[in-house]
Amino acid sequence: MKSIAPITLATAVALAMGPGISLAQERGLVLEEIIVTATKREQSLQDVSVAVTALSDADIRGAHINSSEDLTFMVPSLNLQKGSNPRQSSFNIRGIGTQSFSTAVEPSVSTMLDGVVMGRSGQAFMQLLDIQRVEVLRGPQGTLFGKNATGGVIHIITENPSEEHSGELMGAVLNDDEYRAGFTVSGPLNDQLAYRLSASGSSVDGFTKNHYDGKYYNGSEDWNVRAKLRWTPSDTLELKWASDYSDQDCDCTAAPLRSLEPYGGNEDTVQAILDRIAPTTPGKENTEVTINREPGTQSSQWGHALEVNWDIGDFTLTSITARRAFENDAVDGDLDGQPIDIMGFDQFGATEQDQFTQELRITSPAAGNFTYVAGLFYFDQEVNRRFERRFEFVPGMPGEGVSTFQVDTRNWAVFGEATWAFNDAWRLIVGARYTEDELDYVFERTRDGLTIGLPEPVAPAKNGTDEDDLSGKVALQWDFNDEGMAYLSYTQGYKGPAYDITFGTIPEDVHRIEPEISDSWELGLKTTLLDGQVMLNAALFHTEYEDFQSQAYFDPDGDPGCPYDNPGCDPDNDPGGFLLINAGEVSSEGLELDFVAQVTENLRLFGGLALIDASIDDYPAGPCSDPQKYRGECPDGLQDLSGGDLPFSPDWKASLTAAYTWFRADSFDVVFRGSVRAQDDIQFNLHQDENTIADSYAIYDASVTLIDQDDRWNVTLFAKNLTDEFYPSNIFSLPAVFIPNAYFHRYSKSAERGYGLEMRYRW
Secondary structure, eight states, rough: OOOOOOOOHHHHHHHHHHSSSSSHHHOOOOOOOEEOOOOOOEGGGGGOOEEEEEEHHHHHHHOOOOOOOOGGGGGGEEHHHHHOOOGGGGETTTTEEEEEOOOTOSSEEEEETTTEEOOSSGGGBBBBBSEEEEEEEEEEOOOSSSBBBEEEEEEEEOOOOOOSEEEEEEEEEETEEEEEEEEEEEEEEESSSSEEEEEEEEEOOOOOETTTOEEEOOOOOEEEEEEEEEEETTTTTTEEEEEEEEEEEEOOOOOOOEOOOOOOTTHHHHHHHHHTTTOOEEEEEEEOEEOSSEEEEEEEEEEEEEEEEEEEETTTEEEEEEEEEEEEEEEESSSSSSOGGGGGGGGEEEEEEEEEEEEEEEESSSSEEEEEEEEEEEEEEEEEEEEEEEEEOOOOOOOEEEEEEEEEEEEEEEEEEEEEOOHHHHHHHHEEEEEEEEEEEEEEEEEEETTTTOOOOEEEEEEEEEEEEEEEEEEEEEETTEEEEEEEEEEEEEEBOOOOOOOOOOOOGOOOOOOEEEEEEEEEEEEEGGGGGGGEEEEEEEEEEOEEEEEEEOOTTSSSSSSOOTTTTTTTTOOEEEEEEEEEEEEEEEEEEEEEEOOSEEEEEEEEEEEEEEEEEEOOOOOHHHHHHTTSSSSSSSSTTHHHHHHHHOOOEEEEEEEEEESSSSEEEEEEEEEEEOOEEEEETTOGGGGGOOOOEEEEEEEEEETTTTSSSEEEEEEEEEEOOOOSSSSEOOOOTSTTTTEEOOOOOGGGEEEEEEEEEEO
16 A cells, blocks of 8 residues: 655745755646636636636536536536526526526626537536536636637537547436436447547436425426537547437426514415415425425437537647537426416427537747637528417416417627737737627517417517627736746626516517626636646736626516516516516625645645625615515615625535545555535525525535546546435525415435435446
8 A cells, every 4th residue: 555644834835945856746646737718729727817617527427417407516606597497597607607597698707519509598508418527717808719608618629539449338326216328338449530430328316395296396307418529630630520409308397395483464464375385394404395286307419510620830720610509398387386276377398599600710829929719700690489378367268379489599709819928937828709780679469369468470570780799808917937827817708788578578668688797806826836746826806897688577667466477467568578678787796715735645726716706886776576566665666786795696605525545455546535515694685685595505516436546447436415405496586476475496316415325437
């Protein structure tokens, strides 16, 4: 067995200051260099003047992360805005995320798969199949990436075909009837052509009990497949073709009742509801429902991409041509949280998205005092949505309204970034992007049967807009020694114009939503300490957003009790409901830390910390929650939200992982791994309702892995959420006509203790 003496303080000082070959090098404690493509060329993470977190395949597997949703467990600045289905979910970075589910709004956080931009937020949620690494770039991006992103970029990079024959089989069994399996095969077909084929699937049994029918909801079935070909007809030309398909079918999201309190003399109404849903009991840790309608969502997406890299002398010309599509068919399920049908109300919708992207990029040689990347980008997207709403005021006389809308988005841009090393220690980075956006929509609405409560029919109506923008970046980088650098950057962000296109749209009242503009300052530090044994990176930032695009739920006529989404109202007299608006000014500022430490040959530590204040600076006419209006806290249906917190952004969030390897003399080694992630309390809604705040929590995970010393097989026994700490992923309310002064929560299986066994075999 290999052994390591403890590192004392004196030894640490010697490592930091001693000349020649260090003790860390002698003992093999130097950290491996982390290579990223955040600047569109392969560079060390420590050399790029961008705040980026890089998660390797080993990091992701070690944490037993299988879905992109769970990346939030490892990146403190990254949070999930969990909706009722993938179409209404999105990522949030530094407190900034997409605050609208309108079809004609682009994401604030851009997700990319192997260099291809995903046009809709819902496309970001996928199984992490055969991943090489994930890069999370924090803050506004645009001078080097396909589409602008005001919040940040999540870039998922998959493995390429290998030059030698290889493969892997994986299987896992978890508690409560959860199963996972996958395989990968890769290798050469001839001297110039190589392939890679990967597939995976999972089955998660439901974990939310429904007392009405005895079933368990919120389970899912997933399967995914990806194929890649790599052709190198010459030393200077490489072509990579990738195709993927994924499918998810789930009976989600059944949301348990969190609280139901009497107010204003409605004690009898509340008691009747409690009797109706018994034995379900509202509570902060409630995981049961009593509902008579089954929820369901089916999502699928596919894509094809051709990447060409052609070395022209010392320059590289890159072309990425891609087509992607996304479909989502969702039944909202039970909309009143009870085993009855209030006015027979029901709604469901389907979305189809199709996109084409083309990026052409030239990269200069990495050597020299002046380097650059420049490119052209084109994006063409069509989104078709059908939404249907039904209810029955009079028994036997149902009414039905159907809205269909198509939104076409075209975007082209020229972008680039150049670096001038004007001496050995200082670099000036300058970038710019010119963008042109075109946005068009066609909207139609019909209604049939009893029309009470349904908005007026709309003959096909069209409208459109366009916008251009010039945004930029400037950064100064100081390499103060061979092991560290600091940078100061200013970056402008841009999010294109939008329209508010939803079921209740009245075309003559639809107005253009102005582009969202951001200005971001960032001071960063990247250091390698103790002769390569410790990596510590920090970023201090301040970002201001003007014309922030947000969803508001209020009645413009001042009657908070009669939005469109309340079927008991007359929309002809009181048009209102969900509205997309430019909410005003918001800001995000804070400090982020990432570190990795090879403490001994056996012990490795890594983690991160985010201290973020994401706040609403100016929003004098903001929305109210339904319970706020019911309790009379918003007599005009509006409130001043200035000074409030942006939703889905805790003030602090941290993660820490320790991995200890026991090197053995026989056939296998043992890795003990423990981790903790914790966060402050979190507000889930823009309206600042105190009842939609979740308490702070800490989650502990642990695992033991047996690894064959020839790296052929490994077996892992793991446990997640050891202390069985319950936490919600969202808290929300419903209109009072369905259930007054009530709050519901959504949660994932990770909010309960879990355990499992995973096996992998490689060849």
